[in-house]
Amino acid sequence: MTTIHINGESHSIAADETLYECVSRHLGREEIPVLCHDPALEPFGACRLCLVEVAREAGGPSRLMAACHTPATAGLHVTTRSDRLWRLRRGVLELLAGNFPPERLVPAEGELATPFQRLLAGYGVTGSPYPRHQEPGKPANPHPYLRFDPNECIHCYRCVRACDEVQGQFVLQMANRGIHSHIIQGLAGDFGKAGCVSCGRCVQTCPTNALSDRYRAKTLRADNTVRTVCTYCGVGCNLEVKVKQGRVAAISGVEGAAVNNGHTCLKGRYAFEYAHHPERLTTPLIRRNGELVPVSWDAALDFIAERLDAIKREHGPDAIAGISSARCTNEENYLMQKFMRVVIGNNNIDGCARVCHSPTAYGMRQVYGTGAATNSIDEIPLADCLLLFGANPTEAHPVTGARLKQAAMKGADLIIVDPRRSELSQYAACHLQPRPGSNVALLNMLCRYLIELGYVDDDFVQTRTEGFEEFKQQVLAQDLDHLERITGVPRAEVEQAAHIYGRAERAMAFHGLGITEHYQGSRAIMQLACLIMMTGNIGRPGTGMNPLRGQNNVQGAVDMGVQPDLGAGYLDYRQPEIQAHFEAIYGAPVPTGPGLKIPQMFGAAREGKLKALWIMGEDILQTDPNSCEVKYSLSLLDLLIVQELFLTETCSMADVVLPAASFLEKSGTFTNGERRIQRVNAAIEPLPGTRPDGEIVCNIMQRMGYDQGHYDPAALMPEIARAVPFFAGVTWDNLDGQGKQWPVASDGSDTQILHRQAFKLPKGQFRFYDFQETPELLDHAADYPYILTTSRRLEHYNCGSMTRRTPNLELVDHDVLLINPVDAQREGVNDGGRVEIASPNGTTHLQVRLSDEVKPGVLFTTFHFPEIAINHLTSGIFDQESMTPEYKVVAVRLAPVAESG
């Protein structure tokens, strides 16, 4: 028997569900009142509002049970409404009301009711018959976003549990006992000092305004609410944007969203004020007499079309190149590559994947046939081993980082490979700390131990792969002494890691730019892909190889053909049938000559071959390596067009600047790091004077003779679905809600896990590479003895143009250099002092922090603030296969500088 009787009606029971879940499923979430329960959290049983009457037989004696934590068992007779239940639930509310500020039992003027206030109203509670008794804790100290008012705390513990069960930060806790208990934020009543990461999940779950935020998100009465997708990293969190009077007024996480289930980081939830920042560009600018002066849209677009036409006439199409943006939508990226290929007529189209995950796409394609994450974030709890290679997700991909932390705390074995000790290290089973640049050597050590210790999945290797024997011989020929010296990682630690990874039933690997942005970036990717493949950790739930994508749509931009060597859908335009495929869609022939990658564009500019560059939303001058050379290259162009939100470093060199709309002002789709195509919906109109990037591309296409109409992502989707094979079944409408993970078959079914039955090649290809020292160190290590490596901080995003224009700046307002105390002593540097660091390419000044997060010889910093111009230092060394710059290894020297003034 699998039925339960609810108020006399028979209903089905789902596996492992509680009475509350069962009743809610059948009769709606309002049927049983709850205060302490949140579906995103474990049942807790504190508020006791969810009492129901439960009998073993119809009309039999009943017991009162709390529905939130009582299992739904077949044959039970459940009553959810009765006079007695009404009296008891009302009694609970009256007790709570007796400890609540009387004037706040109803919503504040102009605000929405909190869940607590809604229940009070529903049960007719307007006060409390009990004597007042209140012993609230203290309000929290000021914080840029978070507010805590203990007077409204009803002790549901939801904030404490969210901080524990979702974010894993343990900032909030109940202190003392019984009637004296109260919520604390660390010891000092200060979110920041207690290690809070401002994710705001506590605020979202709090059923009163005890926890609220700067924007009163919970009770804000919005004109409308729009679901969209965050733009701050490749996780793809779903956001609910509240709009009031045409402005973005507050953001919260979408509960039930597959990607984030109500969780966000502080960037997604709070760092939106840049959208209305006074420094937003709101009019096109054209350089006249060396100055950027405002012009009308028509004037700017006419100017661009004329100049591009002229340059194309004079120098041929190859003198023009475009850089598209991974922060823009799939549709915009599709249009941008289409523009370059169809209207200009070359393959000079590239995007910021070039500076991050191109090695991933390339390397994984060589080994598996598909250059994308093999599995899904949802599967993290299924894995018993998590290998995190060259990534610091709690800062750079915070919602995924929190999920990894949850899994590691609950007992999954976490292996971290990172030159720097990160937050997750404290939960790791082992942390390998290789010298930057030695990943291939370390992977070879790991492979050797895995083979020697017998962890090769022979069946899998036999049936699904090719080339293992040769690979194995080459791995076994490696000299461990040599590799140990190169990596600086003791072999015993590597052996331990091999044991942990090898013995796991399901091992899931994640990697970031700490593996790709190297001279041997693609080779390390291939080596990691082989390691995963030889242990059979692919094609099953809770396994695989999963790049953590840096930008929100870096996956999608490349899927859409933003790369010079392959067209949309990774189709090789050199093949005649592919040319026919595109011609049929575009209604125009497609170019077949090789295109330029971003670094090659700079080279072509210096050689005088490239005359015009159109950059859609990227600040290459701050973020591309070796800024001096980039600047010089840009200065040689005849025409530099930049679409931007703000006047960035790159804009300062532009001939035309076009004011673009932010993601909050436009629609389209983003594809996250797990191949999930999700709908982006405009929350507000483009700011007056701005246009969505896609609209700008359409405008220029129109002016240059290609009738693309206006930017309309829904109308464009059928064309993309035709062009990109793995979008076959995607429609604008069927993406509503959770989106779809590609490949999407024509019947609309999507794919959570790749390579289940076979690789695309069709067999997995083993490839072996020896370690090679980067020329950066070979050439410069003697004079520049330290290795500088860079990464992100939680509070800021990339070049910081958005986050620096939000209250996040109050949390972090400068970049710092981490230096090991041993090195600091040798160099005479003090904590908080300033140093000059110099590479063969340039110098900069930074404040230092002494930290054993880095080993001696290694320095670490971030690149969010333009004033430190860290990319003046980075080198011109690139990944040998994909031309991704080697950001992670820069030979530098350092010297203390006297404090000026």
Add this chain to the structure above:
Amino acid sequence: MSVNLRHLSRRYGIEIPLFREIAQGTTHSKTSQSGMNQNGSIEALAQRTGLSSAVVKGTASFYDFLDQPAAQRQTLVCHGTACRVTGSSSATAAAHPEAGRAMCCGLCYRGGALLKTDEAGRLDGYHQAGEGLEQPEMPVFNLSGIPILTSSVASVEALYAIAVDRRERILDQLEASGLRGRGGAGFGFAFKCRATAQAPGEEKFVVCNGDEGDPGAFSDRYLLESQPHKVMAGMFAAGLAAGAKRGLLYIRYEYPEAIRRVEAAIAEFEALPEALRGEFHFQVVPGAGSYVCGEETALLSSIEGLRPEVRVRPPYPAQSGLWGKPTLLSNVETFANIPWIVEHGGQAFAAIGSEGSKGTKLISLDSQFTRPGLYEVDFGHPFAELVHDAAGGFTTGVKALQVGGPLGAIVPLSSVESLSLDFESFQQAGFALGHAGIIAIPERFPMIELMRHLFDYMAEESCGKCTPCRLGTAKGSRMLAVAEPGHPVDRQLFDDLLELLAHGSLCALGGGLPLPMRNVLDHFGSELAPYFSAWEQN
């Protein structure tokens, strides 16, 4: 209950559980007084344990004797119910104005209890007000034909050896014995033991609840101090049956002598031949001052170093107990019966006692009885015989007996004749036997005071997790505090509150309080009439 913290606690270690580390780290030396030092030690603990300071603070601040200025712990005056109704607590407190409070030290047969702390910050024993250290002898009487708990142990080694010898049959014998838990709820022990044995997993625990918090009861203190090997051999045998290799004894802070004697007994156990001990290990986890830790899920959280807030069930400890592992948890007295059952068989045990309550029971009688002390009786023993004959009646005028602690019954003296000492007899009459600590309520002690005392006590001891208990006990306490003739308590509201406490509370702490309240209201209506409105309505 935090799954994450439980995992981190387990990773921290078993030999010295996280709770001991936190307790030791936040038990401040005599010189530390300021909050600064306390926060300093919490931050140091957070560093050492890898937990956040909020988590450490949350745990430490829960307990009476942690995270407190040292001065409040050096001397503790007993404010338990027995010392309260006899007036000895106020006399002792007056003589020691600097002293902190303890809620019953298990010296109810004597009264006027005082605990003092030694140089190391450990309680060094019981004192009599105004006098030096002494250990007042606990009078022990046996009224059973076959004393199971108070008999002397001939050979410690034999206690364990016989369990090893008969290990295959322990579970069956327990089943046949009908042994029920002695903590108060009277749950069948064999069922728990079998459930633990059948739960999947290699690592299992057996946990002895030595947090005898009910004021008025000192039977567990007796067993831990005077019969530690019966308790431990019982855990050992149950562990063999359930597949547990580690036994933890959680003993309340206010029983320093019990902690010492059990630690000594563990040393004796460890001196036994290894072939006998096998892989079994015992350890003591001292409490830190909290009544609710006697609730089984709170006790498990306490050992784990989490806030000892009551957890939802299921899962039950037998499925997911200490550190999420199958755990057989019962009371001291329950375990102490097991060696006898193993030796003499379940049938023999089942032959003792009443229909539904098998074996014998320890009964604690407070200092107002003519012959106070600990009595072992067969279940079913006539209550009146114990009270009037064996104990010789009272030294003062008595109107009622509190049976089974603050959540137990208030039995008017007139009802004693009709009761026998077993779970069923008490339950059928609208009372409860509970853990069977008995305190005489003198004629001169107003029942409204007793009600206030019980409500205040629960308001202090509520873990604070569920709304009815956290706020209901506080509100009730406040309503009673201001009640006086002319300003009576709204009886309807009070009854509604009792109904909410009884049916809405997460555990027996809030859920149990209405029983004594209703007993008093039912049986002492005329005495209470001036304090309650609308008396006729019920």
